[in-house]
Amino acid sequence: MKILRQQGYSLLELAVVIVVAGVLLTAGAGLYVQRAEQARDVSHQALVAVADDAIAGFLFARARMPCPATGDNGIENCQAVIGQLPYRSLGLAEPLLNTAGQALTYAVYNQPSVTNTQDAALTLLKDRLQPFFADATPAVASAQELGYQNGLDFCQALVIAASKPPSSAHLNVGQSDDNYINVAYVLINPGARDSDGDGQLLDGVNSAMSDDSPRAAYPDQPADANYDDQVHAVYFSQLNQKLGCVNAMTPGAAHANALSAAAVMQQAMIEYREQLELIAFLAGADIAAATADTLKSVVDTAVTVAESATSVASAINSGGGLSGALVAAGLATGLAVVSLTATTAGLAFAIATAAISDQNVNNFQAQEQALSAIRIQIDSNLRAADQAGLYE
Incomplete structure (x- = not known):
């Protein structure tokens, strides 16, 4: 089985x-x-x-x-x-x-503030971007409100928020x-x-x-x-x-810096022009002084000539006995003429210096006006950049 x-x-x-x-x-x-x-x-x-x-x-x-x-x-x-x-x-x-x-x-x-330049409430549209620049003379820089509200102000809100101390609130x-x-x-x-x-x-x-x-x-x-x-x-x-906030905000910052530099330069030019005007004023004073010296020399020459004439007459009357006085009078006249010539040259130099000084003032005033026009253009560019916002 x-x-x-x-x-x-x-x-x-x-x-x-x-x-x-x-x-x-x-x-x-x-x-x-x-x-x-x-x-x-x-x-x-x-x-x-x-x-x-x-x-x-x-x-x-x-x-x-x-x-x-x-x-x-x-x-x-x-x-x-x-x-x-x-x-x-x-x-x-x-x-x-x-x-x-x-x-x-x-x-x-959201971290709001009553001061726009400190406001970091990201859901609010405010004019936060207020560039720090000098726009007048004397050149004193301060935050300037440009009056436009756009994406640049939101970019500034991000900058403000990032700069604030940590807050658990x-x-x-x-x-x-x-x-x-x-x-x-x-x-x-x-x-x-x-x-x-x-x-x-x-x-x-x-x-x-x-x-x-x-x-x-x-x-x-x-x-x-x-x-x-x-x-x-x-x-x-x-x-x-x-x-793209950095690229968008750079032109405005550059314009603000350029405007401040122009204001400082114009202040320096104003002070330099005042020095040129002082030089021109002193040159005018030199003309006045030189003119007075010339007039005095003319009078002195006239007196000396008169005295020489008297000496000549006396010498004639003396029959040559006063010939020495005649020679002295001649020399005095010659010296008076030399003095007159020198003071006349000094007057001419003073007049020439004054003319140059006045021309310097006029030329510098033209340069001031040109710089003022540049400042106006920079200011216009700054405001146009702020108005354009985040995207031009």
């Missing part, structure tokens, strides 16, 4: 199969999670790219940042610092939703009051679940954001069991570079 043996897997074989299956499942699960994270990142990047472009378009048109929307209507509310992306105000037909159908949270930096990213940095605006993708179990889709510090405490997590905070938000933060320097 033949005994049939039941065929099957040994325990060892089953164990090997289970181990292999486990390895494959683990690898597959890890790959799935990795692919899911990659797809989530791609979706997030596409979402914030659309939002960034819409915000930039609003900026170019309005020269300010959009305010958050505090409802589902997508209309900005400028009484708020934190809310949703105001898609209708940005010209979008529908809200930007993540893969879980959740809207982006949007917050913007204004929009920032970080983990604590000892570890944060202020930013221009943030977009927060709330993820698909309430990872930290606090009853809100936003996790960690993001869930505690408010107008009074506008802090978001760092953009590079990794996802874990208690956090699945994604933060997109735009810094002041990044927005400045994106808008």
Whole structure:
């Protein structure tokens, strides 16, 4: 009788199969999670790219940042610092939703001031760009309000905001009051679940954001069991570079510096002209003095001639006995004529010097007028550059 043996897997074989299956499942699960994270990142990047472009378009048109929307209507509310992306105000037909159908949270930096040159409320349009220059004589430089409000003033707001000391009372990213940095605006993708179990889709510090405490997590905070938000933060320097603020603001600064230099130069020219006028005045005084000397020499010559005539008559009457006096009188007359000639030459020199001095004054006044015309043109260029705004 033949005994049939039941065929099957040994325990060892089953164990090997289970181990292999486990390895494959683990690898597959890890790959799935990795692919899911990659797809989530791609979706997030596409979402914030659309939002960034819409915000930039609003900026170019309005020269300010959009305010958050505090409802589902997508209309900005400028009484708020934190809310949703105001898609209708940005010209979008529908809200930007993540893969879980959740809207982006949007917050913007606002630090207002009653002094325009210190104002860093990015949602307000103000005349912040007031170049520091001298536009008159005496040349004293001061901040000058040019009267135009445009993208250059928003660029100046970014410069002001970046120069302010860190403030936890204004929009920032970080983990604590000892570890944060202020930013221009943030977009927060709330993820698909309430990872930290606090009853809100936003996790960690993001869930505690408010107008009074506008802090978001760092953009590079990794996802874990208690956090699945994604933060997109735009810094002041990044927005400045994106808008081309440096290149746009350079001409105005150059005009302001040139105008100040022209004012200083004109002040120096005024002082130099006053010196030339003093020289001309002194030259006129020299003419008067030389004229007086000439008149005196003429009188002295006349007296000497008269005395010579008397000496000649006396010599004739004396029969030659006074011939010595006659010689002395002749010499005196000669000296008087020489003196008259010298003083006449001095008068001529004084007149020539005065004429040159007067010509110098006239020439310099013409140069002053030319510089004044240049200053007027520079001032016009400065105001035209400010009026042109961010894009000419």
